Amino acid sequence: MNPHHHLDPSTVVSYAAGALAVEVAVVAATHLETCAHCRARLQEAERIGGQLVEYQQPALPATARLAGLRAAMLEHLDAPLPPPVAPMPKAAPYEDDDRLPAPLHPYFGASYRALKWRWMAPGVHCIRARGTTSGTLLMLKIGPGRSMPVHSHGGTELTQILRGAYHDALGHFAPGDAADLDSDVEHQPVTVPGTACICVSALDAPLRFPGWLARRLQPLFKL
Structure with missing residues (x-):
């Protein structure tokens, strides 16, 4: 990868x-x-x-x-990296179709098949992490060809793509890619056709939605 x-x-x-x-x-x-x-x-x-x-x-x-x-x-x-002293260890948690990456195990379990998704919106399901006390950590499954609402961020949003892909004004994000965003970024992710996009996201402040409908629904979704 x-x-x-x-x-x-x-x-x-x-x-x-x-x-x-x-x-x-x-x-x-x-x-x-x-x-x-x-x-x-x-x-x-x-x-x-x-x-x-x-x-x-x-x-x-x-x-x-x-x-x-x-x-x-x-x-x-910011300076060029020197050659590594030793080879970096290989890590391929995406090669096993059913195994979640190890850092997610304490919060979501180890298996994709065991995930218990909850409906959030048409074509969108989520799971909130267990065992966290501050901020928001959640996994999202967004159906293929879906447009998420335009939004910006009240603080930091860090998202890792696990399966599927989406694109927005910042580019194309596929498995392994990270979207490391701050309050200056406004975007509208659109998932690619063919397969659902599964990602894990951390938020340290609520999202900001310019659309009135998304703002009205935000307390329900707790994002």
Whole structure:
């Protein structure tokens, strides 16, 4: 698998630092299972972070040190990667038709066939994760050829495509791809014909819908 859409560098840095919300970290870990590019970025972020912590100046206030470390790590991640010291481990959780990626097991179980989908809208079903206490972590199954409502984001939305595909103004998203979006993005995903699109999404704030009908239904859907 060779994903074309990756985690944002700031997400990689926050993941390396353990600073992501649990829900977002679960989706990031799901992407990292299949993406050698982002695993290499993570490895580099952890290496740089260790060096920067070792040489940080203790005289600076804690907040200034953290801001400086984050800025330096992002700067280094924008530079070309050196060759990896050892081959990246192969991970192919999508090859087994019934096995969900391992990071999702505590929240959704291990099997696609065992998933208990709930109707959300015509052609759209969802499952909310068990065991989370903040934010929103859910799996969506959207029928082929369906248009989702136009929306933007009150905060972060991180989505990993598991099966099927969709396209929007940002491009074509297929299995293994991550859509790492912030409040500046407005889009309308449209699933491709032929097969349902299954994805896992983490939200740290409600979506924003410009359409009046979607806004009226939003409290019911809790998105």
